[in-house]
Amino acid sequence: MADAFIDVEVVYAAVDRQCLLSVRVPNGCSVHDAVVRSGIAAQFPEANVLACPMGIFGKAVADPAGHVLEEGDRVEIYRPLIADPKEVRRMRAAKAAKSR
Structure with missing residues (x-):
């Protein structure tokens, strides 16, 4: 019988600090649901983390609300550049060329 829950990690890095949370979520949970369940948004009230792009292990997920997580996935929340x-x-290359 399959487990009713899986363990995933939710990660967000602000400019000055970062947070990694281990979360136990129901099997079939979406990326967006895991972020909500993690409570990470409360730790970064200055950022709207639920509206940020999300990914798994460095690969962006086009539809966080529809992408189902697997055991051990690391959900990453990407802040705007x-x-x-x-x-x-x-700009750096132009500046270096000018100084030569």
Whole structure:
């Protein structure tokens, strides 16, 4: 008989701190439901973590409310980027080329 519950982790990293919570959720639980059940939103009231993009082990999930979790998954909540990494690299390369 399959377990009625599975263990997953929910992770969020703000600029100044990070949080990893182990959560026991019902089998068939979605990514979004696990984030809600973890209570992580209360630890980061300054961020709307439920509206942030989410993923599992570094791979974005297009539909967090519909994606079913498996035992041992790590749900990651992605905060918005402050700057576009490609643009930052371009600016750095231009600055380095100018200083030569």
